[in-house]
Amino acid sequence: MIIDLRSDTVTKPTAEMKAFMMNAPLGDDVFGEDPSVLQLEEKAAQMFGMEAAMFCPSGTMTNQIAIKLHTQALDEVICDKLSHIYLYEVGGYAYNSSVSVNLIDGDRGRITPEQVKKAIKPEADWYPNSKLVVVENTCNKGGGSCYELDQLKALSKSCKANNLAFHLDGARLMNAHVKTGVSTGEFGAQFDSISLCLSKGLGAPIGSVLVGTKDFIKRGRKVRKVMGGGMRQAGILASACVYALDNHVERLAEDHSKAAAIGQLLESKNYVNEVLPVDTNIIIFKLNDKMPGSDFIQILENNHIKAVEFGPQMIRFVTHLDFTKGMLEKTLETLDGISL
Numbered sequence: 211m212i213i214d215l216r217s218d219t220v221t222k223p224t225a226e227m228k229a230f231m232m233n234a235p236l237g238d239d240v241f242g243e244d245p246s247v248l249q250l251e252e253k254a255a256q257m258f259g260m261e262a263a264m265f266c267p268s269g270t271m272t273n274q275i276a277i278k279l280h281t282q283a284l285d286e287v288i289c290d291k292l293s294h295i296y297l298y299e300v301g302g303y304a305y306n307s308s309v310s311v312n313l314i315d316g317d318r319g320r321i322t323p324e325q326v327k328k329a330i331k332p333e334a335d336w337y338p339n340s341k342l343v344v345v346e347n348t349c350n351k352g353g354g355s356c357y358e359l360d361q362l363k364a365l366s367k368s369c370k371a372n373n374l375a376f377h378l379d380g381a382r383l384m385n386a387h388v389k390t391g392v393s394t395g396e397f398g399a400q401f402d403s404i405s406l407c408l409s410k411g412l413g414a415p416i417g418s419v420l421v422g423t424k425d426f427i428k429r430g431r432k433v434r435k436v437m438g439g440g441m442r443q444a445g446i447l448a449s450a451c452v453y454a455l456d457n458h459v460e461r462l463a464e465d466h467s468k469a470a471a472i473g474q475l476l477e478s479k480n481y482v483n484e485v486l487p488v489d490t491n492i493i494i495f496k497l498n499d500k501m502p503g504s505d506f507i508q509i510l511e512n513n514h515i516k517a518v519e520f521g522p523q524m525i526r527f528v529t530h531l532d533f534t535k536g537m538l539e540k541t542l543e544t545l546d547g548i549s550l
């Protein structure tokens with residue numbers, strides 16, 4: 211048995227999901243004729259109370275399309291310094307959209323309206339135009355941290371008052387939804403656009419959706435096409451996403467409680483210096499200097515547990531659909547048995 215805690219992207223489609231995919235009605239989605247893609251897009255738009263949605267192969271693509279649509283060259287994007295769009299999308303904001311980023315030093319990835327206000331550049335020949343704010347919920351590098359709805363409402367209001375577009379990188383938004391009880395409609399009401407990943411904790415093999423206004427998504431389809439993301443019988447994938455939304459949302463609570471159990475154990479171990487608060491399905495902790503990160507990864511590997519280093523002496527575990535109760539027990543036992 212291999213226990214894979216590297217990411218919640220490692221999940222494989224369940225037998226039920228595969229059966230659902232095999233029966234999905236299909237068509238050519240570049241012609242807008244794939245019933246299963248249309249079903250997913252309608253479902254996503256409705257969930258968030260938005261006008262329209264678009265199915266894409268990845269969350270990187272949905273975020274990059276959103277940045278492209280909300281900005282023009284010489285604009286800037288305001289976001290936290292831990293943001294996925296800044297750290298892990300190959301600098302796509304510069305490559306695809308010719309914009310710069312203005313980084314905020316937030317609280318585990320979460321930013322405030324006051325910080326945004328301070329970050330906005332005044333009008334001058336030598337400054338880029340502050341145009342777009344992007345927040346991440348949950349925040350991956352913040353250890354799966356969540357925003358309170360009031361914080362998002364205040365940010366939304368502040369963006370409107372300052373003529374800034376507001377995009378949510380909701381790769382793991384359903385984890386935040388399950389954790390905080392904030393409805394998808396409430397999330398939708400705060401943003402101009404939202405990107406949601408189905409291939410993380412929700413367990414679909416591939417796929418993200420971008421939601422926004424009709425006009426935004428219409429323009430987005432052209433950007434998706436030029437990026438090479440126009441897919442034909444994509445319903446075979448979209449149907450897995452429909453299945454995931456219908457069956458794999460509420461169970462995220464199990465991933466959260468497993469993560470909490472691991473976090474709690476780590477707090478008590480002498481090889482750990484610090485564990486970030488475990489809010490959802492991500493556990494980030496700092497190792498004691500006497501336990502080099504590569505040694506720790508090797509000890510886990512010897513016990514058939516896979517994990518990744520997430521910065522110097524930092525380790526990340528992510529719980530997910532394929533991380534069973536038995537695997538949790540084995541993981542706790544292994545972690546408990548390690549010492550300096």
Ligand SMILES: *Cc1c(COP(=O)(O)O)cnc(C)c1O
Binds near residue numbers: 349350
């Ligand atoms: C995974 C992830 C994405 C998108 O990643 P893809 O691998 O391109 O689907 C975007 N934002 C966050 C916070 C993520 O964790």
